[in-house]
Amino acid sequence: MMKWLRRVMTVFVLSIAVLAGWFFFRRDHAEPLPVAMRTVDAAMLKDPVLIARGEYLAKAGDCSVCHTEQGGQPYAGGRSVATPFGDIPAPNITPDNDTGLGNWSFEDFWRVLHSGIGRDGALLYPAFSYTAFTKVHPDDALAIFAYLRSLPPIHQTSKPPNLRFPYGIRNTLIAWRLLYFHEGQYRPDTRQSAQWNRGAYLVQGLGHCNECHDTRNALGALSGRQSLSGGEIPAQNWYAPDLGSRQNGGLAGWSGKDIVDLLKTGQSAKGVALGPMAEVVTKSTQYLADDDLQAIAVYLQSLPERPMAVAPKEAFNSKALADQGEKIYAQQCASCHGQDGNGVDGIYPPLNGNVSVTEPVGMNATRVVLLGGFSPGTVANPRAYSMPPFAQQLSDADVAAVVSYVRQAWSNHAPVVQERDISKYRTTPVD
Amino acid sequence: MNLCAKLKESPNAISRWLSIAVILGLPAMCPAFAVDAAASAAVPIPDTLQQRIAACTACHGVHGEGSADSHFFPRLAGKPVNYLARQLQYFQRGQRRYAPMQYMVQSLSPAYMRVIAEYFSIQRVPYQQSLVPTLSAAVLQRGEQIVTQGNPATKLPACQSCHGRQLTGMEPNIPGLVGLPYDYLSSQLGSWRTGTRSSAAPDCMAQIANRLSPDDITAVSAWLASQRPPADTRAQLAGSVTPPLACGVLAVKGSGA
Known part of the structure; x- marks a missing residue:
């Protein structure tokens, strides 16, 4: 009953918003393309230098991860982006005439990337991160378009989104866009260096880092301020940490080299990329040029140091939990991560000060204990070390104990997790 | 893990098991044992494939002997190399579905998966009998x-x-x-x-x-x-x-x- 009422209310509120949106949004917001780029001829798109640059930029944008189905042809679409509103499969973006973008003009592509409006005029769901891609420079968009047009065409019809009512009604997006979409290319900050601006451009635009590393509201929207302050990734049960220099839950103590190392090799002296970030490293950031990685590091290191998250006082006495956790840690974890929690340099990550241990919820550490896993396999680290899964060996109570212990040991000050928090992570899908 | 349990339960047996454990590279697989050793001197992490693939051997055994106790995790030792390499690829592509395995192989390169397959394919260890339901x-x-x-x-x-x-x-x-x-x-x-x-x-x-x-x-x-x-x-x-x-x-x- 409550659910039904909530839906009616949602529809009502959205309808008002749609009307308001229509009223305010009648003028065309789309930023016009530079005149010279409105007609791009076919010969221009065949330029191998342009195509190579497009390939690099498509990697920087991690396009293939969503636009390739598991085990499918690259860029032929099909992988579903799970959202709390339903599944949105990414379309085929190979140059097939019928099912891909074979018949698209560059202007069509630009409108998709920059304005989030499909070739047929449909408003696109922001699972396609046009809220970030709108910042991409037209020259870069053209290079990506040329690269996509150079791919072998794959005939594969894109699947329609499967969304719950009322989210399947595309026009609800008029209101959403009005509230949360700020169309416009990246504008350099003249007070900052060229390197900082390059980093900001990559992080805020193609890299679309903020899509995960920020908190979404009930309508799946981000604050719009590119805060990179960390957030739960909806429907995936991973926490994307604060990329600012926050103590205990952010990148405090990370050097520029640590950031570059993690993005290039999958691990740094401060931690290992895991969950969705492992895929970002293996498919995208490891291929970025050192200059670009350093620019990203410079930009991230300039983010404000947000106040340290303080562990709230526990409503129960957690000493027994921590004691049990310490015992399990000594038995199961210390041989690799060390009694001091400092890991083994270049092999096993430290847990002391590790942002994936101290993130506010505790889901990352819980899932790593349950799943184990390899450090990301990269060109720089082709035979990665791994951690055994403990799902079959440790009970929910044991996992809660050891995770709580590592979240409070050494320099860590994060809230404990409880036994009842663990079971849902045992059944979270991995993709 | 049976050996680990023995090591923990009867310290007197340690000397008897030690030589076997060292040969089998067991310290890496017996965290508690490794910690005891670490108390006196830090044990360097061996630069071996066996150490790198601790995530595999936790369920499938250090030599791919499987774990009969689990009644599920299959033996890998001695299986043909192409077969094993292909199974890892199938997990990666979603052609085989078992969430823990799919997660495990997500970011492994084809070359690394081949190396892991080779490791298990050349192992020669005795078979373990697992429980069979009572049937007519x-x-x-x-x-x-x-x-x-x-x-x-x-x-x-x-x-x-x-x-x-x-x-x-x-x-x-x-x-x-x-x-x-x-x-x-x-x-x-x-x-x-x-x-x-x-x-x-x-x-x-x-x-x-x-x-x-x-x-x-x-x-x-x-x-x-x-x-x-x-x-x-x-x-x-x-x-x-x-x-x-x-x-x-x-x-x-x-x-x-």
Whole structure:
């Protein structure tokens, strides 16, 4: 009953918003393309230098991860982006005439990337991160378009989104866009260096880092301020940490080299990329040029140091939990991560000060204990070390104990997790 | 992990087990034991494949012997290398679905998966017998009949006609069936029926699984799991059996595709 009422209310509120949106949004917001780029001829798109640059930029944008189905042809679409509103499969973006973008003009592509409006005029769901891609420079968009047009065409019809009512009604997006979409290319900050601006451009635009590393509201929207302050990734049960220099839950103590190392090799002296970030490293950031990685590091290191998250006082006495956790840690974890929690340099990550241990919820550490896993396999680290899964060996109570212990040991000050928090992570899908 | 338990439970046995443990590289697999050792001097992390793949060996055993106690995690030791490499790729592509394995292999390169497959394929360790559900003699007899003769009525070939007379498989693509736990065998045949496990087309195992009834699956799995492995458990030589069905995996040689 409550659910039904909530839906009616949602529809009502959205309808008002749609009307308001229509009223305010009648003028065309789309930023016009530079005149010279409105007609791009076919010969221009065949330029191998342009195509190579497009390939690099498509990697920087991690396009293939969503636009390739598991085990499918690259860029032929099909992988579903799970959202709390339903599944949105990414379309085929190979140059097939019928099912891909074979018949698209560059202007069509630009409108998709920059304005989030499909070739047929449909408003696109922001699972396609046009809220970030709108910042991409037209020259870069053209290079990506040329690269996509150079791919072998794959005939594969894109699947329609499967969304719950009322989210399947595309026009609800008029209101959403009005509230949360700020169309416009990246504008350099003249007070900052060229390197900082390059980093900001990559992080805020193609890299679309903020899509995960920020908190979404009930309508799946981000604050719009590119805060990179960390957030739960909806429907995936991973926490994307604060990329600012926050103590205990952010990148405090990370050097520029640590950031570059993690993005290039999958691990740094401060931690290992895991969950969705492992895929970002293996498919995208490891291929970025050192200059670009350093620019990203410079930009991230300039983010404000947000106040340290303080562990709230526990409503129960957690000493027994921590004691049990310490015992399990000594038995199961210390041989690799060390009694001091400092890991083994270049092999096993430290847990002391590790942002994936101290993130506010505790889901990352819980899932790593349950799943184990390899450090990301990269060109720089082709035979990665791994951690055994403990799902079959440790009970929910044991996992809660050891995770709580590592979240409070050494320099860590994060809230404990409880036994009842663990079971849902045992059944979270991995993709 | 049995050895680990022994080490923990009876410290007096340590000296007896120590030599074996060192040979087997056991310290890496026995965290508590390693910590004890670490108390006096930090143990350097060995730069070995075995150490790197601790995530695999936690369930499948340091030498791929499987874990009979789990009644599920299959033996990998001695399985043909192409078969093992291909299975890792299938998990990565979603052609085999088992969430912990799919997560595990997500970011491994084909080259690394090949190296891991090679490691397990050359291991030679004794078989462990796992528990088999108590079933009537008639059911086991039915299982034996299918394994050794098939079922002409449903055009079902005998398991032996591909997996070898001794059911030890054939190099380099066909896995052995001896020494696998009942739960593992029956869930694989079930997965092939429901399409959550598949292989290169034409997928002969999918055809075969669909010619088996659920009762047949129980019977075949139980009979296979209850057999004692032969003295020579090596897979038969390449080309020594001619499969009765067209199988995609056998058409592609040595590519692991």
